[in-house]
Structure formats: structure tokens, C-alpha cells
Amino acid sequence: MEQAGEACCSAEETFTNDYKMMMTLGQGQFSEVKWAFHIPTVSCVAVKILRNQKKYASLINSEISVMKSLAHPNIIKLLHVVQTRETTYLVMEHASEGDLLHHVLELGALEESKAPRLFTQILHAVKYCHDNLIIHRDIKANNILLDHRGNVKLSDFGLSTKVIPGQKLGDFCGTLHYCAPELFGKEAYDGHATDIWSLGMLLFLMVAGHFPFNAYSSVRVIQQILTADFRVPSHVSVDIRDLILKLLMINPYRRPTIGQIMRFP
Structure with missing residues (x-):
């Protein structure tokens, strides 16, 4: 000793x-x-x-x-x-350009010429995790870092978990504004689908400059999440709006996989 x-x-x-x-x-x-x-x-x-x-x-x-x-x-x-x-x-x-949330708050929303490039890099990172049976469980703008070239670096794997094919998860974890509806239920859930929902929240924030669910109380935010009560701003392009709507489907089995998302326009 x-x-x-x-x-x-x-x-x-x-x-x-x-x-x-x-x-x-x-x-x-x-x-x-x-x-x-x-x-x-x-x-x-x-x-x-x-x-x-x-x-x-x-x-x-x-x-x-x-x-x-x-x-x-x-x-x-x-x-x-x-x-x-x-x-x-x-x-x-060290990612010298800080986190994505700082950039969104600074700009109000990302230009649509910039958002797809960053979101595609985020998708590549999450796809790599899912291909290696890792669920991140805390995908959010704070955990998307940018290096000196402006490239994405997915970070903070403190809540991540390794799964076996077909395994469901049962514990609640994550950040409220990025949590999928099924996390508030009593049944076990598919971790891949909850990561997909978080990606939808992240994409919305990137192009809108604010969260889709932004009530003043946690209880009301949860109610909005459970009913997917949101509206995509009119300035967002049709392609990105359609993708957001697919990512934020209440039914987790109707959300696309990472591979399907990457085939979107």
C-alpha cells in the first residue's frame, strides 16, 4: 500500500x-x-x-x-x-474555437451555407459512435467543439454507454432541452433513437438560433417535448425543415437512422 x-x-x-x-x-x-x-x-x-x-x-x-x-x-x-x-x-x-453554443448565441443563428457542413461533420462523428455500439446520450451544442480550422469535435462522453445490438436502456440522463419524449416514460428505450432526437434539437438550434421548446418552467418544457409542440421558423429552407421534422418524430421508430439522414438533400 x-x-x-x-x-x-x-x-x-x-x-x-x-x-x-x-x-x-x-x-x-x-x-x-x-x-x-x-x-x-x-x-x-x-x-x-x-x-x-x-x-x-x-x-x-x-x-x-x-x-x-x-x-x-x-x-x-x-x-x-x-x-x-x-x-x-x-x-x-484542445479545440481553440470553443463550443457551438457560443457561436450560435453570438450570431443568433448559423447561415444556411455553414450549418449543413457542420451538421454533416456531427453526423459523421455520431455515426462512428453508433457503428461502434456507443450511445453518446448528451449531444448538445455545448459538447460540439470547433478546432482552429472550424471543424467539429464531438466531446464529453461522461454519460455515454456501450451497448450490445438490440439492447434497450432504462435510465434517464441528458440535458432537458435535448431529451427525447421516451426518456420521460417508464419503458426501456432505444439509445440510438434518443441520440437522433438530440441531433434534431441541435439542428433546430443551429438554424433558428433558439430551442423549439422554450417554456419558462421545466414541467411545461416536458409537456412541449411530449407533444412535439413546435414550429420551424419560416426563413429555414424546405430541405432543412423537412429533416428537422423527421428527426423530431414523437415515435422513436419513425425517426431515421444516421445512414438515412446522410442521404437527405
């Missing part, structure tokens, strides 16, 4: 000597993401700092396992993992 403790301290010491923390990029329930400078390689990285609490152990281990299995140009890359007694550090590539 003493040797393990010494090794743990050594890992922490090496980590703090090699990385200089610069500023906080984001904060979650039990984690924090910082922009950091890797001194030996003179490069910028993002470091997700997770507190090793027993109730979060399975989530941390799942996130590490999923991220280690991913290798795609539109998915944020895990570079290094350092685990100490109290903290787990996930060192990832």
Missing part, C-alpha cells in the same frame, strides 16, 4: 510539473475542464479534472474506456490519462 501511495503521489507531482493550468473552460456536476499548457511539448491541451468519488467511479471508468476506443477526426482525442488517489485527469486535444 505504501508503494502504491508513493506511485500515486509521483504521478500527481509529474503531472503538475508538466502541465500549467491556464483557465477554466467549463464546469460540470463533478468535473471541471481547464485549458492547460503542456510544457515539454510547448502545446495547448484541455484537461478534464474528475474527483474520484465512489458514486461516480463507474461513470469515470466508462468515460475513459469509451474515449480510449474512439479514433475519428470529428471526435475529441484523448491523449493521456493520469489517475491519483483523489483525482483523475483526462488530457485531451
Whole structure:
């Protein structure tokens, strides 16, 4: 035990000597993401700092396992993992242009000449996950990062899970405004279809500049989600409007797969 403790301290010491923390990029329930400078390689990285609490152990281990299995140009890359007694550090590539939500809020809505390119890259990332039996479960504008070339990097696999073909999920997770109707029911659901719904919410936000369901209370938002009570703004092109309507079908079995979405105009 003493040797393990010494090794743990050594890992922490090496980590703090090699990385200089610069500023906080984001904060979650039990984690924090910082922009950091890797001194030996003179490069910028993002470091997700997770507190090793027993109730979060399975989530941390799942996130590490999923991220280690991913290798795609539109998915944020895990570079290094350092685990100490109290903290787990996930060192990832840094997407210098921030998240998609910031860009949408800044512009009000993305130009339709730009939105399809970004959405297509997001589709490629999610298709790769689904092809490898991974459900993201938290697709949202905050988790879509942009690199210095303006290319998409899907991030934050803290809620993701690996499934076997045909497996249904039963737990509720995600961010309210992106949650599919079936998440509020009692029956097990298809995780692929809930990711598709989240993509529909994301596309709507990208081209409209606001959420389709934007009531003042959570209860009312849930009611709007359950009835798909929304209207696509008139300035949105017919092709994108039709795709949004297909993605946001209440019946999950009527939503298209990623492959079918990619064949849309």
C-alpha cells in the first residue's frame, strides 16, 4: 500500500510539473475542464479534472474506456490519462474555437451555407459512435467543439454507454432541452433513437438560433417535448425543415437512422 501511495503521489507531482493550468473552460456536476499548457511539448491541451468519488467511479471508468476506443477526426482525442488517489485527469486535444453554443448565441443563428457542413461533420462523428455500439446520450451544442480550422469535435462522453445490438436502456440522463419524449416514460428505450432526437434539437438550434421548446418552467418544457409542440421558423429552407421534422418524430421508430439522414438533400 505504501508503494502504491508513493506511485500515486509521483504521478500527481509529474503531472503538475508538466502541465500549467491556464483557465477554466467549463464546469460540470463533478468535473471541471481547464485549458492547460503542456510544457515539454510547448502545446495547448484541455484537461478534464474528475474527483474520484465512489458514486461516480463507474461513470469515470466508462468515460475513459469509451474515449480510449474512439479514433475519428470529428471526435475529441484523448491523449493521456493520469489517475491519483483523489483525482483523475483526462488530457485531451484542445479545440481553440470553443463550443457551438457560443457561436450560435453570438450570431443568433448559423447561415444556411455553414450549418449543413457542420451538421454533416456531427453526423459523421455520431455515426462512428453508433457503428461502434456507443450511445453518446448528451449531444448538445455545448459538447460540439470547433478546432482552429472550424471543424467539429464531438466531446464529453461522461454519460455515454456501450451497448450490445438490440439492447434497450432504462435510465434517464441528458440535458432537458435535448431529451427525447421516451426518456420521460417508464419503458426501456432505444439509445440510438434518443441520440437522433438530440441531433434534431441541435439542428433546430443551429438554424433558428433558439430551442423549439422554450417554456419558462421545466414541467411545461416536458409537456412541449411530449407533444412535439413546435414550429420551424419560416426563413429555414424546405430541405432543412423537412429533416428537422423527421428527426423530431414523437415515435422513436419513425425517426431515421444516421445512414438515412446522410442521404437527405
